[in-house]
Amino acid sequence: MKSETESATKRPHVVIVGAGFGGLACAQALGNTEIDVTVIDRRNHNLFQPLLYQVATAALSPADISEPIRRTLGRYENIHVVMAEVVSVDAPARTVILKDGGSILFDRLVLATGSTYNYFGHQDWQQHAPGLKSVHEARDIRHRLLLAFEKAERSTDEAEKRNLLTSVVIGGGPTGVEMAGAISELGRFMIAQDFRRLHPDQLTVLLIEAGPRILSTFPETLSRYASDYLAGIGVDIRLNTPVEDITAEGVQAGGTFLPASCIVWGAGVKASPAAEWLGIEPGAGGRLPVAPDLSVTGTAGIYALGDTALAVGKDRNPLPALAQVAKQQGIFLGRALKANLLFGKPIPTFHFRNRGNTAVIGRNAAIFDFGSWQIKGRLAWLLWALVHVYLLVNFEKRLLVSIQWIWRYSTRQRGARVIDETAVAATVPATEAKDRAAS
Template identity: 50%
Template sequence: MPADRPRIVIVGSGFGGMAAARALRRVSAKVTLVDRTNHHLFQPLLYQVATAALSPADIATANRVLLRGSSNMRVLMAEVTGIDTATRAVLLRDGRRLPYDYLVLATGAAYSFFGHDEWREHAMVLKSLEDALAIRARLLDAFERAEQSSDPAETRRLLTFAIVGGGPTGVELAGTIAELARTTLARDFTCIDPQGTRVVLCEAGERLLSAFDPALSAYAADALASLGVEVRTGTAVEAIDSTGLMLGEERIDAGAVLWCAGTEARPAARWLGAEAARNGAVQVETDCSVPGHPEIFAIGDVASFDGGEGRPLPGLAPVAKQQGAHVGRLLAARVAGRSEPGAFRYRDHGTMAVIGRARAVARLGGMQLKGFVAWLAWSLVHLLLLVDFRSRLLVYVNWSWAWFTYGRGARLLMRETQAAPHSLPTDEIGIGEP
């Protein structure tokens, strides 16, 4: 340990990195939290930004605000491009080096296209606020274009949304887009009927929400069907292009393809030259340290932690938060020369997925919940998990308003989204005039 106060660098301000930083607030060390954005994002509600129900600021808070008042803490907005483990320094995009004595990697995961990187330019993903705003613009723009189109096939394509991946994000997006079309937008157009919107949820596996009990998967499929979502399980997507996708042998023309299938860890394993799991995550020891590097820890989606029976822990927010808190406590003890906590143990309180207005599925402790009760539990838990009072208040206000009015408050299209030319005939506008 250096004579001076040790330098702890945390890379990533998601659930894991922020939990680690907060656990280190009073520790006698120089702590630096690095992220390429300036905020902590509550990812579980990101799909509500993508579907115009919430604003970015409702679910994101500046890192500096969350770590305010800790004199040992520095926040740095910069992009990490590598690690020099020999000299113990984090390398930044602008060429600078950030020396560390202890390093916590919490860089998360990105979407993986299973080797089909050419699909990336046609399919939209949902990981960041930019992603959510891009999806929101694409959805709203599709309705505006369809309203102005005089080609029925093109109208039908624009109003078809294909979602790939039947996990919680895919289920939540499919349900919310169907509701958006059938309630919020239903009365707002002259030439098109948004209720004719087609939402197709494609899952290659045999059932949706494979992490849940089969009975809950079946409930979710039924609930989505009642919202008008076409649930297509057991067939893999074979191709994605600019106007749609191939689901097995079937062509589905779509105005937007949203990719919610597999993820892969961001490249921390490559930075370290460490052993990686199949999804690129760093295989870590029982204390979350990297093998051969007791001074480096990996937590959350960028880590692969053996959860028993050879299966890694799932890529969920609670895993990241608990690992962050664990590593924070461990480093606090190490810096103070106290005895360190032992192996990390994940306390699994359950998991949830929301399907639409007043419908959700949840596993809480040993209970399997579905329907309104599960939705109520989901709403309460997510409100309480939001990181600050202001976010809770704003999300509560927005949800209450949406509940009573069926409205979506963030239906904003700015000029830029019109940059792509509309594929429209050059003639007088007459179709469907009021």
């Protein structure tokens, strides 16, 4: 029995918006078939976001965790890649509208556009407290961190020096915990080894959480282990401390102003504007409500994956915004669409298989929650490393990251401590800059 789409004179056309974990997995499952596939993304690269914090703290470079989409999908002759930004979807006309005025027709549409950070109505805070969703943001944070150390080294004012050596991480979820631990370990090692006028005791890393504990989605025993470890490496955790304002000078939280040179936002995410494109009411977190087969509720032939989709598990709770969820959904939907479009088979129900939830806290310290049992410490840290290397897009990236991690573990060195020359110029006093220009 042939599907309705197949009965047309042309080959069926699947359009996938977004080349993250879910979008790429879906495209690869449809690769080298009798289905035309178009992948649209506003970036030309796939980005392994779980390791962006290591770019921000100079452990890895952006190229280590990024891969051109065309390179990943180039071996599939039926897949066409378009670098463009989607601004709307005309569902009745089966058309995706692009920002540059172009449009692309589809028979099936897959929305895998991910999420952005939620500043809860204070979008102006983003310029002072970038999140970790792009290479640009990770570089920006790295720039602020490294530049602050350079300025502190030259400062003769103790109060200014301490402010420069203060970082504030907002949000006690996995991103915030990973970032706070990485900043503390980076700063203390650099100060001890490479800076002559600074002392490790001058470094301050604050982790601010509005709720009663960090890592609230993990069991309390793992949350307590993470808190104790972070405290042991010098991270000051402030619980029940909502943020009231963020400026270029610092953070107003819990009625207290905290001066800081580097502020990182990790306090919450919201889905991309896919619901707005379709003109439907979004669910929690701005995500698209989907049926068990991942089709968007109230539409025909439109599907959503990963952070974009409000899918529920066996317990009827929303599936978390994790890489493993998006990847499993992408593989499932790609295979299901192939069977549907080529052989007329109905799309079955998606079932998520939980591989465990994890967060790294620092050197030799991580946590893993498998539901009925948990692990923590060095073993969890090794398992975290193996899982993240496996999830990288190809063998080359896995090898490069593994070698760098082994080297960094052995030497404690951070190889990506590069500040752009325009930032270096900003650290030079005006009188000295004039002398250099005249010489």
